[in-house]
Amino acid sequence: AQTVTQSQPEMSVQEAETVTLSCTYDTSESDYYLFWYKQPPSRQMILVIRQEAYKQQNATENRFSVNFQKAAKSFSLKISDSQLGDAAMYFCAYRSIQRDKIIFGKGTRLHILP
């Protein structure tokens, strides 16, 4: 069974600085998809970025980018120029192609220091 691990329960970063949230996963599959979701205090779940495992190029979305290391089964999220609105819980998620289920990590709570 696939698992997703987020080893940092909480992190803090100064406003305008860069922060990296880590995520590792365990799978025997060669093809799959990875996602980062953001959950602000409003409780809403918001897609931040997605990555296809067959693509070597790292995905980017404005200030958000990933470092996808397939061999190491690592999928970290980098937030550049951190803003107060980035404060949230961040979840890493794995989606199998063979089984239509999405598995989440336990989350990392990110604090932005003004």
Place this chain on the structure above:
Amino acid sequence: IAGITQAPTSQILAAGRRMTLRCTQDMRHNAMYWYRQDLGLGLRLIHYSNTAGTTGKGEVPDGYSVSRANTDDFPLTLASAVPSQTSVYFCASSAEGSYNSPLHFGNGTRLTVT
């Protein structure tokens, strides 16, 4: 506005009572999911449905049941609520067969079982 509607937003329920959490989507997504979110445990899959008429068990199905009579509705029922079912419940959907399709989430139901 297209999306997922969950009801109620919050509920306090006496142990032993029966409760149905409602979920409706208008995006014509085939796949639907129920997750529970607990502090320190992230999101855990309760039940899922890949298409109308079919359902499957997730990671934590005990004490819960679902039905999928049509594409739009996916209610979650607690037959006899227990305090350990106190949680925030999220309904989600995605386009079946499109594995890079992210989950679309409802705004959640906060359930307290006393």
